[in-house]
Amino acid sequence: MPSSRTRRPSGHADKEVMAATVLTTLSTSPLVLNPSSGISGVELAAKGWKESLSASYSSSTSGNWSWDTSDQSVPSTPSPPLTNDACKNFLLSSQNDDNIEETESTHFLFEDPIPRKRKNSMKVMFKCLWKNCEKVLSTSSGIQRHIRTVHLGRNGDSDYSDGEEDFYYSEIEVNMDTLSEGLSNLTPTSPTTSGPPPVFPVLICDASRFERTHVITPLSQSAPSALCHIHTDHAYQGPMTQIRTVSIGEKRQPVNNTPVSKTHTSGSSTAKPSNGSRKPRGEAKKCRKVYGMEKRDLWCTACRWKKACQRFTD
DNA sequence: GGTGCCGGGCC
DNA sequence: GGCCCGGCACC
Numbered sequence: 001m002p003s004s005r006t007r008r009p010s011g012h013a014d015k016e017v018m019a020a021t022v023l024t025t026l027s028t029s030p031l032v033l034n035p036s037s038g039i040s041g042v043e044l045a046a047k048g049w050k051e052s053l054s055a056s057y058s059s060s061t062s063g064n065w066s067w068d069t070s071d072q073s074v075p076s077t078p079s080p081p082l083t084n085d086a087c088k089n090f091l092l093s094s095q096n097d098d099n100i101e102e103t104e105s106t107h108f109l110f111e112d113p114i115p116r117k118r119k120n121s122m123k124v125m126f127k128c129l130w131k132n133c134e135k136v137l138s139t140s141s142g143i144q145r146h147i148r149t150v151h152l153g154r155n156g157d158s159d160y161s162d163g164e165e166d167f168y169y170s171e172i173e174v175n176m177d178t179l180s181e182g183l184s185n186l187t188p189t190s191p192t193t194s195g196p197p198p199v200f201p202v203l204i205c206d207a208s209r210f211e212r213t214h215v216i217t218p219l220s221q222s223a224p225s226a227l228c229h230i231h232t233d234h235a236y237q238g239p240m241t242q243i244r245t246v247s248i249g250e251k252r253q254p255v256n257n258t259p260v261s262k263t264h265t266s267g268s269s270t271a272k273p274s275n276g277s278r279k280p281r282g283e284a285k286k287c288r289k290v291y292g293m294e295k296r297d298l299w300c301t302a303c304r305w306k307k308a309c310q311r312f313t314d
Numbered sequence: 315g316g317t318g319c320c321g322g323g324c325c
Numbered sequence: 326g327g328c329c330c331g332g333c334a335c336c
Contacts, residue, residue, distance in 0.1 A: 286318065305328060308319055 127172050136172070143169045284312045 126143035128135035130151045137143040147168045148154040286309040287299035296304065300311040 288317065301327090303318085306319060306330065 125172050126169050128169050130168050140169075286312050 125136050125138055126140050128137075128143060128146060128151075130147065133151070135143070135146055135150075137146060144166075151168060152164065287303035290312070291298040300309060302308055302310040
């Protein structure tokens with residue numbers, strides 16, 4: 001049955017399949033990566049986080065981006081160079097010192113392997129305001145120590161502080177929901193994959209830009225839409241679509257791409273559509289739409305019974 | 315108005 | 326259980 005469904009215009013589909021294949025290859029085998037050039041911006045970005053990914057996957061040698069705190073003692077080896085400048089800045093600064101802080105923040109970022117739901121989506125981070133320093137740490141003491149040692153040239157060991165560091169850093173709020181949201185859409189993880197997708201180095205430094213590109217309707221984009229396009233169009237991928245699947249019984253989350261407003265309305269009341277418990281409709285085409293009424297025998301049983309579609313889950 | 319699917323009925 | 330459908334919410 002799945003093989004019988006090749007209904008899309010061939011050229012377009014080919015491109016998408018190509019893009020999907022490339023992404024899948026990238027995501028499944030970090031070893032394939034090598035810093036060649038001349039690819040589209042999207043791929044470049046993907047490559048960026050892939051490289052940080054591979055760096056963190058070899059976590060037994062490099063303690064920086066590992067979420068395993070046990071390997072603190074191992075001296076870190078230099079990570080591969082990154083293409084994204086901002087990210088490089090961030091990563092380099094994070095490699096210099098403060099292993100504890102970095103690991104701590106990283107640990108915070110990855111502590112939940114499933115980024116779907118977070119209890120508290122806002123995380124306060126501390127950003128160094130020193131000129132040309134983009135350092136972001138998760139604790140005030142960490143950023144103070146960073147400023148003391150790196151910028152003020154004080155003794156790193158002593159915890160003495162005269163308060164001067166306070167002028168050189170500021171608190172910033174990082175929305176973890178938005179980050180993980182985009183993350184889950186970007187990474188073609190299969191449902192069986194257990195490990196957390198280590199993409200946060202890029203997302204942290206590039207969160208706003210990432211979110212913006214994500215919000216733009218993917219289909220209206222001309223060239224680099226492959227990433228987004230994949231998850232939008234399920235039709236040609238058939239029943240076995242691996243891009244973003246949800247187990248049958250699971251309650252669907254509203255596909256909410258709108259940027260989270262800064263002014264958190266105190267309380268929860270997030271994207272609840274109405275008072276009822278009815279799920280918001282997913283954007284995926286279901287059997288009825290894909291096959292049409294005339295080919296009802298091709299529908300999944302759930303669709304035939306007017307139940308929640310089991311084939312094209314959201 | 316088309317669509318997805320919950321709730322409920324029938325077998 | 327399997328199967329069907331009324332009816333409602335969402336788009």
